[in-house]
Amino acid sequence: MFGRVAPRYDLANRLLSANVDRYWRKRTVARVRDVLKRPEAGVLDLACGTGDLLIALEHEAGRRLIGSDFCHPMLTGAWTKLHRGRLKSMLVEADALALPFPDSSLDLITIAFGYRNLANYRAGLAEMRRVLRPGGALAILEFTQPPNKAFASVYNWYCRRVLPIVGGVISGAPEAYRYLPESVRKFPDAPELARMMTEAGFSPVDWEYLTFGIAALHVGQVGRGIRRVRPIGDWPGTP
Numbered sequence: 272m273f274g275r276v277a278p279r280y281d282l283a284n285r286l287l288s289a290n291v292d293r294y295w296r297k298r299t300v301a302r303v304r305d306v307l308k309r310p311e312a313g314v315l316d317l318a319c320g321t322g323d324l325l326i327a328l329e330h331e332a333g334r335r336l337i338g339s340d341f342c343h344p345m346l347t348g349a350w351t352k353l354h355r356g357r358l359k360s361m362l363v364e365a366d367a368l369a370l371p372f373p374d375s376s377l378d379l380i381t382i383a384f385g386y387r388n389l390a391n392y393r394a395g396l397a398e399m400r401r402v403l404r405p406g407g408a409l410a411i412l413e414f415t416q417p418p419n420k421a422f423a424s425v426y427n428w429y430c431r432r433v434l435p436i437v438g439g440v441i442s443g444a445p446e447a448y449r450y451l452p453e454s455v456r457k458f459p460d461a462p463e464l465a466r467m468m469t470e471a472g473f474s475p476v477d478w479e480y481l482t483f484g485i486a487a488l489h490v491g492q493v494g495r496g497i498r499r500v501r502p503i504g505d506w507p508g509t510p
């Protein structure tokens with residue numbers, strides 16, 4: 272399905288989101304800037320698709336990052352854009368559920384509109400947690416259910432009735448744009464996703480709604496493994 276959508280994926284994104292997707296990616300870059308700016312930080316944009324977030328991250332970091340996806344035509348699109356922009360990031364063809372990176376080898380993972388598609392959400396979080404180092408962070412940008420019921424009903428109507436037609440005409444793959452609202456409906460809501468990230472070992476987990484709650488951005492930290500359970504002065508025998 273992603274392979275069929277790939278050639279016109281960027282155009283469909285721009286038109287169907289009225290360019291708001293660019294703002295969502297910019298916001299994601301801003302939220303992870305601290306880790307991104309560490310000179311030695313290993314950064315992976317997971318399920319990078321045609322590379323829009325990867326490119327925004329590289330512009331901010333000013334150095335080579337990694338993008339990965341399991342869909343070859345998406346990576347071909349990303350490679351063309353990286354090449355045209357004379358950018359340095361490398362691309363890896365890999366399944367997000369079996370990443371070809373050692374334990375504790377990366378400092379930042381971002382995943383934009385990819386996490387919802389994983390066959391197993393908990394396994395996906397565990398795999399991301401496995402490759403992140405203490406002090407690292409995970410940012411998940413994903414569609415969600417808008418919290419305002421009135422807005423949600425109009426938005427859901429747009430997703431069910433308009434999106435498959437317009438998305439289908441632009442991309443030539445209407446099934447992909449029927450799948451999208453269905454997958455968002457089945458996806459955990461934003462507070463539940465935050466809970467799942469905490470259970471997977473990310474702490475603290477902060478999240479925010481974007482654009483009336485059409486999307487949500489979750490950022491989870493990987494602790495450094497040193498937890499002071501009580502102030503030093505309280506230990507028995509401490510002067």
Ligand SMILES: C[S@@+](CC[C@H](N)C(=O)[O-])C[C@H]1O[C@@H](n2cnc3c(N)ncnc32)[C@H](O)[C@@H]1O
Nearest residue numbers: 273318319320340341342345366367383385388
């Ligand atoms: C909706 S696109 C998002 C692409 C890009 N991150 C963006 O923001 O435009 C979803 C991407 O997730 C990728 N994907 C889905 N499941 C995956 C998996 N298990 N492993 C790697 N990539 C996956 C698809 O190939 C597709 O490129």
